[in-house]
Amino acid sequence: MATHHHHHEHSGDKLIEEASAALTGAGEQWTAMREDVFRTLAAQERPASAYDIAEDVGKLRGKRVAANSVYRILDLFVRTNLANRIESANAYLVNTHPGCRHDCVFLICDDCGQADHFDDDKLTGALREAGKAHGFSQVSPVVELRGLCSDCAV
Structure with missing residues (x-):
């Protein structure tokens, strides 16, 4: 059974305020x-x-922006829980609840590329424990499930 966190998904200016804070x-x-x-x-x-x-961002700013600069910022956002990295796609997704820390299980559509997530502390906790049992510390599970979303499966 998945453990569901009760958090508020932010958007617009409220999301920017939460991220800044x-x-x-x-x-x-x-x-x-x-x-x-x-x-x-x-x-x-x-x-x-x-x-x-x-x-x-380059179009927004009216001048070229180096991808390396963006990578550094995205890495910072991942470390500070403002964004999530979809490892299998080398892509990023904004965290709409930056104040809430948990391990996400990502669902990625192989057809349209849409990504969503859910929380399952039992699953990610078991992965943490398995890593610790094999001598790893500071284990951070990354779980991605690939398949077809409900729109593409029809």
């Missing part, structure tokens, strides 16, 4: 560039690559 709460600065990257990521309908985000 979470980042500054982690001792980092909320800069204009970081805000542009976050806003661009939040506007994506599907997981986006750093190159896609760099291109969109």
